[in-house]
Amino acid sequence: MMMTMMMNGGEATEAELFLNCDDMSVLERQRVQLNYHQYHHPGFEPTLPCFFPNSSKMNVGEVDSFLPSAGLDLPEIYGELHGDARISVSPGNITTESENSKKRKFGCVDTETKVCNEKKKMMMMMDREVAVEEEEEEEKSKVTEQSTRSIMKMKEQNSCSNDSSKVTKDSQRTDYIHVRARRGQATDSHSIAERARREKISERMKFLQDLVPGCEKITGKAGMLDEIINYVQSLQRQVEFLSMKLATVSPRVDFNIDDIFAKEVVSAPMMNLPNTVMPPHMMVNSGYPHDMVNSGYVHFNPMQQVVTSSDPLSCFNNGQSATMWDSDVQNLYSNLGV
């Protein structure tokens, strides 16, 4: 997926930063794209429509009295947060990701309000996974823009709650995530949380529809899940089959890489291996001096390039023609006497 976005001022540049960040996982990128889709095409996003809520004012009153639940035992809606908090391995990684997604959420809300400026604010879906907060995130929150109608408060780590009310922004440490209810729907805090959950799920299911081939026509959750299960099972079976095939095809476990690559062209991003340790057995076979073998690093003089023929590894090419080939690698394979 291409991430070409029109940059439109301050709030977009932060996104640009973390779009280029290599640490982001697939899902972070997807979320970014979705949120920017919302940013630029607000009318397309069915999950965040703008209405005139008549009941919103009443709602604010009752919900403000709802006390946030303390402690890490977060309700189901914050399942992702909960999961991440339990299983966080490297704090550095997690915080950068949550910082990024938090920045993103701020950006998303602000643009929403700009779009619905005359209309009253609707329910905001906040990803609770973002709320694993630490000091750095609070500083970042001060950077994001103020919005006129609806502003956001992010609650610190332990006190996310089920409540829903007006979204406000504050740069204090203890903040709340306020959400407003839609017109004509139950304002019960539980049902709002449930609705947010359901919408998150359908959001994710849409991504899955893109991934799984042949799913464009299936509309129901059960049918989609069926297709997903079948697809995952088929992929797993393919892995089994391919590994069995590979085991039968090649007599050695490491299937003699020089056989495979010496004859092929691989595109530029692929196989950039200037400093890989050559498996010693390969070098011994090609008659290299023993000390080179033992050192584990190979240096070559530049030599003529290897002309290659067919391209079974075209999956790595992504349709591009081979431009560069790391000269060390080329020389490596040519020296092996293909």
Place this chain on the structure above:
Amino acid sequence: MQPTSSMNEQFLKKWQMGLQIFRPSIDNTSVSERKRAIKLSADVAMASLRKGTTCWSRALIQKAATEDSFLVRQMLAGIKEETLINRKLPKIVCHRKIVRRSKKILMRRKSRSAMEEVTAKAKKLVKRKTKGLRNVVPGGEFMSNNVLLIQETLDYIVSLQTQVNVMRSIVDAAEAGVER
């Protein structure tokens, strides 16, 4: 999102690294032994790309560690392998009989209209499917809610696609090499 070429690259590198570990052992003479080694290192390579951020990758690494912890340790060198291997994931324990009994009681108390019955059946179906999905995705039983499940499935599918693409191209190239 489709797997990118850089993902393919990384997977291949890690997989090769894992296979190198098997190379010295002479026991890999039988096809099934080789297949097991290939598959195991491919799975660990796929999971290690995520560096412990996703639930399925952790579960996969744990499963692989029960089969061959030495391999896992070598492959994950530097990515907090100890915590990943030794961690016990919280398991959601459900006493099915108790749950079923309480559900039966609730169902009897409710008076049902036609609409409610339809939606109830649809919900049951969806629940059954999500259970099936949990069984398929590694570590699915430990995912506490559906949103997380779908998210992990997304990531898992992309990684699986990478794995399959790389493996298939290697197999094709190896076959082509053998034929010559």
